[in-house]
Amino acid sequence: MAPGPSSVGTELQTTIELLHRLFLEVEGADASMRKSSRIEEILLALRRQPNLAGLPKKLLRVYAELAEALNGIRLTRETIQAYSVERLRDTQMRLNAVSSTTESAAIEMLNGLDRTLAMIDQLEGSQREAPSHEMCDALRSEVNQLYGCLQFQDIIGQQLRGAAGLLLEVEQRVETVASLFDESHGARSVDLPSEAPASYNPDASMRDTASRQAMIDEAFSLARRSAPSNPFVTG
Amino acid sequence: MKCLVIDDSATMRRIVVNALKTIGYNDVVEAGDGKEALTKCDGTIQMVITDWNMPIMGGLDLVKSLRSDPQTAKLPILMVTTRSVKEDILQAVEAGVSSYILKPFTPQVLKEKLDQISSPTSGSA
Numbered sequence: 001m002a003p004g005p006s007s008v009g010t011e012l013q014t015t016i017e018l019l020h021r022l023f024l025e026v027e028g029a030d031a032s033m034r035k036s037s038r039i040e041e042i043l044l045a046l047r048r049q050p051n052l053a054g055l056p057k058k059l060l061r062v063y064a065e066l067a068e069a070l071n072g073i074r075l076t077r078e079t080i081q082a083y084s085v086e087r088l089r090d091t092q093m094r095l096n097a098v099s100s101t102t103e104s105a106a107i108e109m110l111n112g113l114d115r116t117l118a119m120i121d122q123l124e125g126s127q128r129e130a131p132s133h134e135m136c137d138a139l140r141s142e143v144n145q146l147y148g149c150l151q152f153q154d155i156i157g158q159q160l161r162g163a164a165g166l167l168l169e170v171e172q173r174v175e176t177v178a179s180l181f182d183e184s185h186g187a188r189s190v191d192l193p194s195e196a197p198a199s200y201n202p203d204a205s206m207r208d209t210a211s212r213q214a215m216i217d218e219a220f221s222l223a224r225r226s227a228p229s230n231p232f233v234t235g
Numbered sequence: 236m237k238c239l240v241i242d243d244s245a246t247m248r249r250i251v252v253n254a255l256k257t258i259g260y261n262d263v264v265e266a267g268d269g270k271e272a273l274t275k276c277d278g279t280i281q282m283v284i285t286d287w288n289m290p291i292m293g294g295l296d297l298v299k300s301l302r303s304d305p306q307t308a309k310l311p312i313l314m315v316t317t318r319s320v321k322e323d324i325l326q327a328v329e330a331g332v333s334s335y336i337l338k339p340f341t342p343q344v345l346k347e348k349l350d351q352i353s354s355p356t357s358g359s360a
Contacts, residue, residue, distance in 0.1 A: 103244075103246060106246045107245070107246060110246065110249050110250075113253075144253065144254075144257050144342065147249075147250050147253040147254065148250065148254065148339065148340075148341055148342065149339075150246060150250055151247065151250055151338055151339035151340070152339070153244075153246050153247075154242075154244045154246060154247040154250075154317075154338065155317060155338060155339065157244065158288070158317060198288055199243055199288050199289055199290040199293075200288050201287070201288050201316070201317045201318050203317070203318075203319075203320075204317035204338070205317070205319075206339060209337060209338075209339055209340070212319050212337055213336070213337045213340075213344060215319070216319055216324060216335055216337055217335075219321050219324040219325075220324050220327075220328065220334070220335050223321075223324050223325045223327075223328040223329075224328055226325075227325075227328050227329055
C-alpha cells in the first residue's frame, strides 16, 4: 500500500532536520575534520542557501496546513457517508416500499375485480329478478376496463425500480469518492456492480400509448422488410 | 387455442389472462420467466405471449430459444413490453418475434395482433 501524505510529510521533515543538524555539526567541527576541500566546498554552498535553516520550520507549517486540509477532507468524507449515503439508501428503500405497496394494492384490486365478475355471473344466472343481460355486459365491460387500467402498477413498478437502481449506482459512486479521501484505505478503484440483465425498463411510460403503438407497428413493418429471413412475422 | 403467458409480474400476468379471456382465449398457461416458460412448452402450446424484461431468462432470449428448437420454431410469438425504441423492435424482429405490443395495451389491440399472427396466412402457425 502506498504511504499516506502525512507519513511522507513526517519523513521529509525528519530528513531535513537531520540534514540541518549534520550541517551544523560539520560546520562546528575542528579544522582537521574539514580539511577535505570537498567538504569545505559543500559547507560553502550550504552557507549560501539563506533559507536552509528555516526550512524545517516552513515544512512544519506546510505539514500543519496539509494536516488541516486532510482533516477537512476527512470530515467531508464522514459527512458524505453519514448523510448522503444514508439518505440515498433511505430513498431507495422508500421507492422499493412504494413499488411493493402499489403491487399489493393492485393485487387486492384484481382480487376484488375477480369477485365482482363472479358476482355478475351469479346475478345473470339467478332466476329471480335478474338484471338485464345488457346491464351485466355493461358491468362486465367496466370491470374488464379496470383490469386494463391496473397495468399502471407494472409500468410504475419498472420506473421505480429504474430510479432505485440509479440511486444504488449514485450511492456506490459517492462511497467510492469518499473512500478516495480515506488514507487508511489507500487509493481505490471504482467498484461498480456489473450490468446484469435488467428485469425492468426504466423508460417505461403510460403516455401516448396509441400513438407509440402506431409508431411501433410502422417500425415493426420496416424491420420486417429489412429482415426478410424472419419467417415468423405476420404477412 | 392454448396460450402461454410469460411475465415476471404476477399482476401483469393476471391482466393479460383477463384480457385473453375477454377476447375468447380461455386456455391459458402462465410462467414467471423465460426458463420456466421453456419447461411449459410441452407441445400443446399454440401461442406465446411474452414480456421482454424478466429475470433469469428475458423475453428476447426465450424467443431465440424457441426459434432454435424445431418443436417450437413455428409458434406464433407476441412480445408485450414497455420497450418502444426502434433498436428494440429491430432486435425483436431479428430474434423471431411475430408481433409486438406496447404496454399498456387494450384487449382490442391484443385481439388484433393475435388474429394477425394466428391466421393461416401469417406463416407463423
